[in-house]
Amino acid sequence: MNAKSRRIALTVNGEAVAREVPVRLNLVDFLRHDLGFTGSHVGCEQGACGACTVLLDDQTVRGCLVLAVQADGCAVQTIEGTSNNDNGLMADLQEMFLSLNALQCGFCTPGMLLSAQELLRANPRPSREEIRDYLSGNFCRCTGYQAIVDAVAAVARARHEEPRP
Amino acid sequence: MSIGAEVPRDRAKRLLSGRGKFVDDIDLPRLLHLAFVRCPYAHASIGAIDGAEAMALPGVVAVLTAADLDAAVSSWRAAHKLFPGMAAPEQSALARGVARWQGEAVAGVLGESRALAEDGAERVSVDWQELPAVMDANQALAPEAPVLHGDMANNLAYTAEVTAGDTEAAFEAAAHVVEEHFRFHRHSGISLEPRGIIAEFEPGEGRLTVHQSHQTPHQQQDLYARLLGLPEHKVRVICPDVGGAFGLKHHLMADELVACAAARLLGRPVKFIADRLESFMADVHCRDHEVRARMAFSGSGEILALQVDDLFNAGAYGQYPRTSIAEGNQIMRLTGAPYGHGNYRAGLRMAFLNKSILGHIRSVGHPIACAVAERLVDLGAAALGLDPIAVRRQNYLQGDDFPRTSVGGVELENLSFNACLDKALEIIDMAQFRREQAELRARNVYRGIGIATFVELTAIGPEYYGEGGQHISAQETCLLRLEASGTIRCYTGATDQGQGIDTGIQQVVADGLGLAVPDVEVISGDSALCPMGGGSWGSRGAALAGEAAMRAATTLRRNILAIAGSLLQKNAADLTIEQGIVLDATTDSAHMAVSEIARIGHFQPYSIAEDVTADLTVVERYASRGRLFLAGNGLQIATVEVDMDTGIVTPLRHLVVHDCGRILNPLLVREQIRGGVVQGLGAALYEELRYDPAGHLLTGSFADYLVPMAGEMPDIEVAHIETPTETSALGAKGAGEAGTAGAVGAILNAVNDAISPFDASIAETPITPPRLLRALGRF
């Protein structure tokens, strides 16, 4: 069998990338195995678990339900990019996950963080119910979800506190 | 003191920025990828296997069958000497002659990528002859049932019974007898990261190096060495970050053994990462029990006797090396353990049938043992018109009852049922709930409350597998190295799959030495580097590895102080260490830093008197004696709302009051208990591996096998009672089973309480909407 391939060019975590890829390769496998961004994980390959969540043109998508060729010309962000000290946009969220122990094995965590960050951008003051609803497509087998909800709620509160002099 | 403090985990910092290292994150030069040809039938004989078409594909490197592996890997039988007579049929890495469940691997295809290996697997043709399948334990034990294993007369793998007192007489004399027929369906651990392995064989040195998502590196080292015929010290098993395990990853899995054999045969590293479909098909599963039980009461609510009959199945083989007996055995030993009745008869029958193998998944047997007894207590209280909480209090073991060996044969040291109940009733106002419940019922809103008391078996002792003949360490060893700058490297046999035992051990060592927590690094999960130990399963980390770490810290501290005494010309007994500084124990005046002692100890040892024990690397071990388990206890209270129209159960409030002895780190214990509860809620309401009558798995994806998600889960309150065990200096018991152990029983009782106005009841989990509405006779 001839594995069909295409050349794609995109930006990943702010850097221009060009690669020849098999057209059947999905985005998360491309990010993980061709580019070494292993922070996004593979848990089900049917879009149900959320472990492969990445940002495609600034919106969360399932990395297993996008072909790498479909991301040609797009901007992709992974947890490695959003954790980069230069932008550090979710440093407070990561810090709160740490201090409230909102993760155990860490396999779901990158997807959970990206989803939570997206929620807080769209809805800066979510209720617990809204947090649970927005994260309801991200499977976590270790925690009871509660610490995750607590962490997101705490960050939402903290982001709205008056800056202290 | 850091013990008891909420110390965050070092490892979590890495995981939060996407810098975890899981098995599939590792790449090696010339890596081959393994995919399997799996049996599409529940039971089939395997004729000719033709891999020619697969081999013709570019990128496919090899097709391996059982015959190809014969010379490379031995077969095995899952036996356990504590259960003499238990059938232990032979199993091989790839099915030979007959495949006994849908999903059993019959050929491995190696390709340059996983996609290419799958392309090849699709093109392997197998001459299958479908055989009659047995999918239910009752059917398996019927006289006319097809027999799975040719060397057995029937499908009965094992039968056992425990008795105490005169159960028959107690039932006959009882004022009231309640009984129930329970069904607990099959589910599994479902770690988010599937099973995975990279095996690399270096032929020159004859060395096998394995990276595996696993809980027990030393057990795997032993198994791979024996089954592949390698000297044990030439096998190294490394468990990097593990994406959830829950017991799923502390067994030998045939698929992973094939990867090792293939690496050796082909001379190239081999990676196997289970996909979700093959995880559902070929992971070990759990539960799948049918329990008939009855309980006898006096007119005043005293529990007089309990009888339990458990029928379950091992799947197609016994799980190696631990066997599949434990779940039934725990149910037999543990049901009704919180109560003081003296008449007990419990039996089990374990069958073989055509499903994936039953293994040890989190809280082995506990949720069933708990749900059965707790449901019967509620039924008894209802029959007698008594308050179910009062009946529990009346029958709890307490005070002078301890220590004792339960009627089921479990050693109970000093359990705190009443203290847990008192605490729970401080948090949940039962009278208030009953008032609200009545008001809501008048508006056709049906809520219920359920309580479940449990005994939690943790920290298994060496007698269980030692006497059983398994090479599974229940002893833990800790090696501490004082580095020359005064920081510590700690090597443990425990492993960390996210529960945070690394941090717990770090705290124990830091406190034991008088150092700050960040000055200690814990190294785990490597069979070559770390001292032989059991890994992490069965809630053993804090109690066993924690105790070993405490002993090692005590020894190293003694050495540090001895050196200090020698250098300072003082009596070591008059010195202590705090925050890395050696102090005068009475005046608190600072003498010298531990870092200075470390520097002198390593580089200027001649400065220390010769008779001083100046070892800066120390090793200590801990193994319990004379007990199989360390029992903890707790209870859960759940409230639910049942939609009488749809049958949907919504968990509302969930409380756990738990006693795991001394708590190393409440931050970690709390969310681990909550995670366990959510797994229990999964079993109670959602999770089920369903097969059709022909044995085809109907739940092979996350669309069909429902796991609990954030949207449906309640907030979970956790409270603690601390009764340290007196069997160790640290006083810690395990905490990993508790959440799962009690949740099923609490939900089952809560749902039955909610529907009690309708003279209906349910005793089957998961409580799916159709099951519940059927029990209510609503469709």
Place this chain on the structure above:
Amino acid sequence: MKAPDFDYRRPADLPAALTLLARHGAEASIIAGGQSLLPLLNFRLAAPQLLIDIGRLGELKQLTEGDGHIEIGGLLRHCDLAASPLIAQALPLLHQAIGHIAHPAVRHRGTIGGSLAMADPAGELAACCLALDGQFSLLSARGQRWVAAGDFFQGIYETALAPDEILTAVRLPRGGPGRISIFDEVARRRGDFAMAGLALVAEAYSGTLHGVRLALLGVADRTILAPSTMALLEAGPLDQARIEQAVELIAGEADPPEDPAYPPAYRRHLVGVLLRRTLRRILAEAPG
């Protein structure tokens, strides 16, 4: 599990896509958002020779107001529709339904055209289009035809689409002021496919319902109308007795497939439960 091998083309415009599709027909699959197709490919349940990616064709991303209808380009995503004030105002049924579809990350990719062409019997948008008596534009190199939603869905994953056709747009009549629009479903968990659901529109209520269209999802091999129930509801004033008659009637209109986990009788029961809730809500919210 990894997708089987296939070829991939991303035509620059709609005519080029139609030409490709005409040439490859049944051997090709159209991919838009891919949220239904990629799981099938990943599990090797589909094996097209060629994927034709129409996901970037701007001409299929228009949302326009026509004379008495709204026209929705096939490539508009669930999130686009959810965020559209026009949809919320003119097609509240659709707006309600979208919240039930999967999860945010899926709604960022999934398209209305892809969802309808997939024809999942539990698809929310399919039921809405049927209730709204929508028309689908099926375009091929041979030309364009408009097919009514009621004729489009033909069975489980089966539609009126010919191998060379693309579903390019959906035309949905906008209702008059006060049109009643109710979407409801019962799923095990948020975002799951429903065990049963309904989409109902009716003209403004003045004691009796008029112009009732009631579509069901998850209770047959496709989304279906419930014509007998619709007729019953229009036949006289809505009251408790009529509601109970309708609940009884609709159970017979559902035709759920055999499923040991969710037996047909259960799904029939559920659709009655949903209808009762819906009709009681109409009664309760009626002015005066």
